[in-house]
Each structure stands twice: as C-alpha cells, then as structure tokens.
Amino acid sequence: MTASNAGPVDHVVTSGTFSLDGGTWDVDNNVWIVGDENEVIVIDAAHDAERIADAIGGRRVAAVVCTHAHDDHVNQAPRLADRFNAPILLNPAEAPLWEMTHPNRAPDRELADGDVLTAGxxxxxVLQTPGHSPGSSCLYAPELGTVFTGDTLFNGGPGATGRSFSDFDTIIESIREKLLTLPGDTTVRTGHGDSTTIGAELPHLDEWIARGH
Known part of the structure; x- marks a missing residue:
C-alpha cells in the first residue's frame, strides 16, 4: 500500500477484494483525499480504514464521498465516517449495491448532479455519470484541473459494464456528455490504476463504442 501527497490532493492505494454476482477478485483501489491542512473530503473509502486515517491525520473530514457503491469502494465508509464524525454521501440510485455491503447502515446524505461540495x-x-452502476458520480475540481472519476472512466477507456446494475450505452453517454466536454488538460484521477487526461481519452471514444458492441 502506498501513499503520496500532491498538495491539495493526497493519494492512498489500498488493497482488498471486489465481490459481485458470485465472483470475487483481488483489487487495488485509489483513495483520494482532497482539501487543505485543516479540512478534507475523502473519496472512496476502500479496504484499509487505518491507512486512510493516517493520511487524513488531524484534519477535519467534511464528508466521505462514494463515487458508487461497489463493495471495494465503500467497505470502510462507515468506519471512517464514525471515526471522524463525518457524513457519508452517495447517490440514492446506488441503494441496491450499498445494501449488499451495509444492510444496517444508510448513507447520511444524497449526492445529486450539480451539487457543490467544499473542503479546505x-x-x-458532482457530475452524475451512470453506467458502471446506476448512480455513479464523478467529482470535478475546476481550480485543480482535476476530475475524480471512480470507475466511470479509466486510463484507456470506460469502466466495466458486464455485471449487474451496469449498462454500456449509458456509461458511453455519461462519458461523452459529462466528462469529454471538460477541458482537455483536465487530469482524470481514477478509482483504480494510473491517472490520465481528458485530452488523452477523447480521441478513443469511437474505438470504445466499436469494442463495446
């Protein structure tokens, strides 16, 4: 597990598993911590609450935001939220997936398209980007030139749509309308793997569509 500090964006990589539709896979997840020296937002609390808490340090957590509710992105959200007295934010369309992991704990607030969250x-x-899951959300920080895309857009193409609650045509529409319209030099910080830019991904849209069909 690794961590790096990039000024207003801290990056922690945690390791664990992802389970859905009867299968389980080993995964490494990107956890993003955005803010300043006093206050942060945590994006996708995955696998290792202690490792994430160490990266947060003594800062106030304004929110634990879940880009979507696959178990590898939310399994530590309640633990971190309770530890830092912070609300959990999730789009309500993610409820069926959330309840698979946390049947006795509801998120505290809803994420909706156009919401603006602030930390430090x-x-x-909030950019609503369904497709990988029904209520997938991305978080765009214009002043940082960065968008946090969860599993909607990766370095090399769209997130997977071969499992329950996902749809290829929907994720392509989300990427086309909500993400590829951002400035080309926008850094794409993903839920897994390496970062990319909008400009690097934009020319490949037609390839993804052909591949997906």
Whole structure:
C-alpha cells in the first residue's frame, strides 16, 4: 500500500477484494483525499480504514464521498465516517449495491448532479455519470484541473459494464456528455490504476463504442 501527497490532493492505494454476482477478485483501489491542512473530503473509502486515517491525520473530514457503491469502494465508509464524525454521501440510485455491503447502515446524505461540495476552500462539483452502476458520480475540481472519476472512466477507456446494475450505452453517454466536454488538460484521477487526461481519452471514444458492441 502506498501513499503520496500532491498538495491539495493526497493519494492512498489500498488493497482488498471486489465481490459481485458470485465472483470475487483481488483489487487495488485509489483513495483520494482532497482539501487543505485543516479540512478534507475523502473519496472512496476502500479496504484499509487505518491507512486512510493516517493520511487524513488531524484534519477535519467534511464528508466521505462514494463515487458508487461497489463493495471495494465503500467497505470502510462507515468506519471512517464514525471515526471522524463525518457524513457519508452517495447517490440514492446506488441503494441496491450499498445494501449488499451495509444492510444496517444508510448513507447520511444524497449526492445529486450539480451539487457543490467544499473542503479546505476547494470546490468539487458532482457530475452524475451512470453506467458502471446506476448512480455513479464523478467529482470535478475546476481550480485543480482535476476530475475524480471512480470507475466511470479509466486510463484507456470506460469502466466495466458486464455485471449487474451496469449498462454500456449509458456509461458511453455519461462519458461523452459529462466528462469529454471538460477541458482537455483536465487530469482524470481514477478509482483504480494510473491517472490520465481528458485530452488523452477523447480521441478513443469511437474505438470504445466499436469494442463495446
């Protein structure tokens, strides 16, 4: 597990498993911590609450935001939320997936398209991007030139749509309308793997469509 500090964005990689539709896979997840020296938002609390808490340190957590509710992205959300007295934010369309992991704990607030979250003076705009899951959300920080895409867009293409609650045509529409319209130099910080840019991914849209069909 690794961590790096990139100024207003801290990055922690945690390891664990992802389970859905009767299968389980080993995964490494990107956890993003956005804010300043006093206050942060945690994006996708995966696998290792202690490792994430160490990266947060003594800062206030304004929210634990879940880009979607696959278990590898939310399995530590309640533990971190309770530890830092922070709300869990999730789009309500993710409820069926959330309840598979946390049947006795509901998220505290709903994420909706156009919402603006703030931590340490940094604004994160919620972009609704269904497809990988029904209520997948991305978080765009214009002043940082960064978008946090969860599992909607990766370095090399869209997130997987071969499992329950996912749809290929929907994720392509989300990427086309909500993400590829961002400035080309916008850094794409993903839920797994390496970062990329909008400009690097934009030319490949037609290839993804052909491959998906």
């Amino acid at each position: 003076g940094i604004e994160l705009r």
